[in-house]
Amino acid sequence: MRFKIEARPQPSARMAYLSPLIAVGLTLFTGLILSTLVGTNPLDAFYAFFIAPIDDWYGLGELGVKAAPLMLIAVGLAIGFRANIWNIGAEGQLAVGAICGGGLALWFYESSSVFLLPAMIVAGCIGGMLWSSIPAFLRTRFNTNEILVSLMLNYVAVLILSYLVHDPWRDPSGFNFPESRLFTDAASLPIILDGTRLHAGFIIALLVVALGWVFVRKSFVGYKMQVVGMADSAALYAGFRRKHMVWIGLLAGGGAAGIAGISEVAGPIGQLLPSVSPGYGYAAIIVAFVGRLHPVGILFASLLMSLLYLGGESAQMLLGLPSAVTGVFQGVLLFFLLAADLFINYRIRREPAVSPIVAATAADTEVTP
Amino acid sequence: MNDVLVGIILATLGAGTPLVFAALGELITEKSGVLNLGVEGMMLVGAVCGFAVAADTGSLWLGVVTAMTAGAFMALLFGVLTLTFQANQVAAGLALTIFGVGLSAYIGLEYTSVALTGLQAVHIPLLSSMPLIGPTIFSLDPLMYLSFVLLAAISYFLYRSKAGLLLRAIGESPRSAHSIGYPVIRIRYLAVLFGGGMAGLGGAYLALVYTPLWVEGMTAGRGWISLALVVFATWRPARVILGAYLFGGVTILQLHVQGLGIDLPAQLLSSLPYIATIVVLVLISRDINTIRLNSPASIGKTFHPGA
Known part of the structure; x- marks a missing residue:
């Protein structure tokens, strides 16, 4: 069994809406992993980035x-x-x-x-x-x-x-x-x-x-x-x-x-x-x-991006992270979005080792004398 | 007078060389049919990584190699997005630049006040003592010599080798190349990686030879100017190098105009290279046929082998 990327018959409207959410999720996940790697508690980082800037x-x-x-x-x-x-x-x-x-x-x-x-x-x-x-x-x-x-x-x-x-x-x-x-x-x-x-x-x-x-x-x-x-x-x-x-x-x-x-x-x-x-x-x-x-x-994306700017400033004050991380995450977000957009027009299909059509025709030829 | 002239020529070559590297790399990428607008980002990441390694290890050459690797790694990101994930090349290129600007600023924080001794000029014995051409041709830094070698190698590769022919064929018609069995995506990956490595090398030249130090956003649009140079050169390597020195000259001009006591605001002089870029782009694009005949036919279009 293997995986294959194939074109969808029609672009998926659902994926078009989901893909920004997936991208945001993956960016968040990357951020948490990176903050762990540089020795910051991921929860602290999350709080500094997304909660602290807008808690009043x-x-x-x-x-x-x-x-x-x-x-x-x-x-x-x-x-x-x-x-x-x-x-x-x-x-x-x-x-x-x-x-x-x-x-x-x-x-x-x-x-x-x-x-x-x-x-x-x-x-x-x-x-x-x-x-x-x-x-x-x-x-x-x-x-x-x-x-x-x-x-x-x-x-x-x-x-x-x-x-x-x-x-x-x-x-x-x-x-x-x-x-x-x-x-x-x-x-x-x-x-x-x-x-x-x-x-x-x-x-x-x-x-x-x-x-x-x-x-x-x-x-x-x-x-x-x-x-x-x-x-x-x-x-x-x-x-x-x-x-x-x-x-x-x-x-x-x-x-x-x-x-x-x-x-x-x-x-x-x-x-x-x-x-x-x-x-x-x-x-x-x-x-x-x-x-x-x-x-x-x-409208929603601008609020998110604004939060990313504020989060960068707040992380600088609370965690001493350089505010340049904002730019890094802006880029990462767009990367993930562009990658996720593939699935608007394509989908991943599991493909059996032998294609069913080939197997069927092979069976047919055996039965008919 | 002679000394002044030598000084101007050397400064022009120095200002042009980062553009030569980046634009030659982008030329190869574009010849394969891929438009990578992320040159600015790749140059910056190359510059900061090269500078950081050179500052930490004391080895300039290790810095140069690191810069190329870093540039190629950035290009790999672009390749995965556009070649594997079929993303829009314009959007992915912009993303790469935005990412590179942020990443280089982040990496470079600890290195903003570090000073380095850049690569020194190599004086070729005897030849370098000739008047005028001695100091301007035979006493250059090693990377500048490398840029001449690369120009020759790339010209030979594109127009005299079978691999170069294949690259150009893929840029003109990926569908035909695919149908006779050539691995279009794999070759485009190689072209994209080469472009990234060269952009990194251009960044290394800036941070290790030209200035030599790290300043946030130090490329100041040179990546974009390199993209314009490829169009200006109508996708021909020899014209890329001419164009690069022309821009180098314009960059140097602003310094000398101030030196001559002509009273123009510094900011307006600094905008000269950008205005010059627009002017030459207009001149070259004016005739739509020049662009249509010379640009790779499939440039900027995604290609999916299975579709």
């Missing part, structure tokens, strides 16, 4: 603070990923969103207008879209690979932000630290839960997730994007313009990342700094996949 209201607020940018970006990216448009430049689009929205806050520093904050969010969104329109334009006009262009622009965007806070936008009374002035109240997102840092950006993120759901489920464009991703030639035959899909996919990702950027600087950070994101733009790629490129899945 403040912790739950932090969960939302970190989940907000992740779900925002992931919902935007997923729209492109569904059509096989690989925008991996969210980190840079986030930075440009922070620059554009934050620039507005510094420009109208004296203003206390109620329109300042909405204008900043719009500016952030437009900034992210502008940055993602570069790979979109180069891809549609010159056929340039959007993966490499969007990734290269991450480095450029972060360098521009660094230049701005080191020189022209530096706080004049900030002892030469590379940071801008603190945003005024009129330019900051209000706290929505007393005693925490949870800010209105979380509500914006939830709204964008809802919007993403409408786009994916209810709109014709969303449907077309999915067809392009699943069967390019069928989409071409139906007359869907590939170029439109590239633009929509990249602009959705860039706009969402831009909003995430301005929400970060107008929310928990409160000013422009050389670094405004601990890799949200990359982690959101994992969130999008673990969430099955579906807005509801992404």
